[in-house]
Amino acid sequence: MPVPTPRPDARPSAQPTARPAALWNDRQFLLLASARTVSVLGNGFARVALGFAVLALPGATPGRLSLVLACQALPQLVFVLLGGVIADRLPRARLMVVADVVGAAAYAGLAALVLSGHAPLVAMCVLAVVAGTATALFSPAMDGLVPLVVPADRLQQANGLLRVGTSTSLLLGLSLSGVAVAWLGAGWALAVNATSFVVSAGLTARLRVSGRRRAKTTSGWDDLKEGWREFASRQWLWVVVAHSAVVVAGLNATVGVLGPLLAEEHLGGARAWSLIVAAQALGTVAGAGLVVRVRVKRPVLVAVLATFPAAVPIALLAASAPPWATAVAMCCSGVTTTVGAVLWSTTLQREIPEEALSRVSSYGWFGALGFAPLGLLVAGPVADAAGLREALAGCAALVALAAAAALLSPQVRRLASAEPSASGRPAERAVRAARP
Structure with a gap:
């Protein structure tokens, strides 16, 4: 495993005695956190x-729902590598603004179609593709921007605080969405999301991130190959990404297709399902608050173990458990998956050189989203053919088996926490411990 190198453009480390809350006094971090919070509220x-x-x-079927959601997910997979290359070449904050504007246009178009009462399936699929493309441009840039906004020794705190804000806003959005859909209609709820992208773009445009200038003489293809070398040289990285591909496919099929279908048929519709999903968001708030304070010796191992509880609420849905039991399991799953996600993001930002971070992140997104469109596309037809509860049971089994398989990797089990020193360099012991 290659020895991580320090990032010359990283901001000086904060004093070790500084409290996590002090990050909220940093104007740049506050702008970034506010933009993400508003955007996630709309989402x-x-x-x-x-x-x-x-x-x-009219004429809606599970297959049509799968098609629209797959059209949104597929561009995230197809264009995310391009997004990583662009984010490592151009100012990341500027790219995020462009992505927000594109996303706003897509959701505004979807809202207009639904509100007009004339929403052709082809038009909705096209706009879903545009929305997915915006996400593909945004995600690698966001992952690479955080280390440029906060000091190296505050990354876990920053990632945790970002999760607190976004999880809280997601909880609020999910809690209100069922009411908005029931009272006002789905079109107005989509319009709220479009507005949130506009506000997010305005806040992100005010970010001033200095000290990152790279003279690029290589081609985009060479950049991709360089990013692949950084990605493939770390066993812990590609193993967890492969595990995530299966987990994300199962979760997306459940939350995007199978869960709403079950809610529509047996739980009373949008209100009941929004409450169940909101319980998961409540757990993510608690998990984000917890991970700001915790320190673990094996962050990647903990991140993988944290995915096991995600299978429980899916299994409860398959077993016709009471909605309150599913909601409790969703809440617990939200806690563990958020802790794992923050530990994973922080490890990535500390272990990968800054100049390649967005490209490596894009490979991570590409792998993690690899089966997501397929999961959304086949969820509806599989539910029609095999049965809704049988399809949910299959998703639960896939999530659990993928997590178990990832634990077979020695680096996943052994990679030690790479706390930066005063110069921002991860500790050498983490590198040695990661070697099989």
């Missing part, structure tokens, strides 16, 4: 609204 509305908007269309 909370869209997560429920888009599914029920499609189901409300």
Whole structure:
């Protein structure tokens, strides 16, 4: 495993005695956190609204719902590597603004179609593709921007605080989305999401991140190959990404297709399902608050172990458990998956050189989203053919088996926490401990 090198453009480390809350006094971090919080608030509305908007269309079927959601997920997979290359070449904050504007246009178009009462399936699929493309541009840039905004020794605190804000806003969005869909209609809920992207773009545009200038003489293809070498040289990295591909496919099929179908048929519709998903968001708030304070010796191992509870609420849905039991399991799953996600993001930002971080992140997104469109696309037809509860049971089994398989990797089990020294260099002991 290659020895991580220090980032020359990293901001000086904060004093070890500084409290985590002091990050909120940093204007740059506050702008970034505010932009993400507002954007995720709108996404909370869209997560429920888009599914029920499609189901409300004349002649709606589970297959049509799968198609629209797959059209949103597929561009995230196809264009995320390009997004990583662009984010490592251009100012990341500027790229995020462009992505927010594109996303706003896509959701505004979806809202207009639904509100007009004339929403052709082809038009909705096209706009879903545009929305997915915006996400593909945004995600690698966001992952690479955080280390440029906060000091190296505050990354876990920053990632945790970002999760607190975004999880809280997601909880609020999900809690209100069911009411908005029931009272106002799915079109207005989609319009709220479009507005949130506009506000996020305005806040991100005010970020001033200095000290990152790279003279690029290589081609985009060479950049991709360099990013692949950084990615493939770390066993812990590609093993967890492969595990995530299966987990994300199962979770997306459940939350995007199978869960809304079960809610529509047996739980009373959008209100009941939004409450169940909101319980997961409540857990993510608690998990984000917890991970700001915890320190673990084996962050990647903990991140993988944290995915096991995600299978429990899916299994409860398959077993026709009471909605309150599923909601409790969703809440616990939200706690563990958020702790794992923050530990994973922080490890990535500390172990990967800054100049390649967005490209490596894009390979991570590419792998993690690899099966997501397929999961969304086949979820509806599989539910029709095998049965809704049988499809949910299959998703639960896939999530658990993927997590178990990832634990077979020696580096996943052994990679030690790489706390930066005063110069920002991760400790050498973490590198030695990661070697099989």
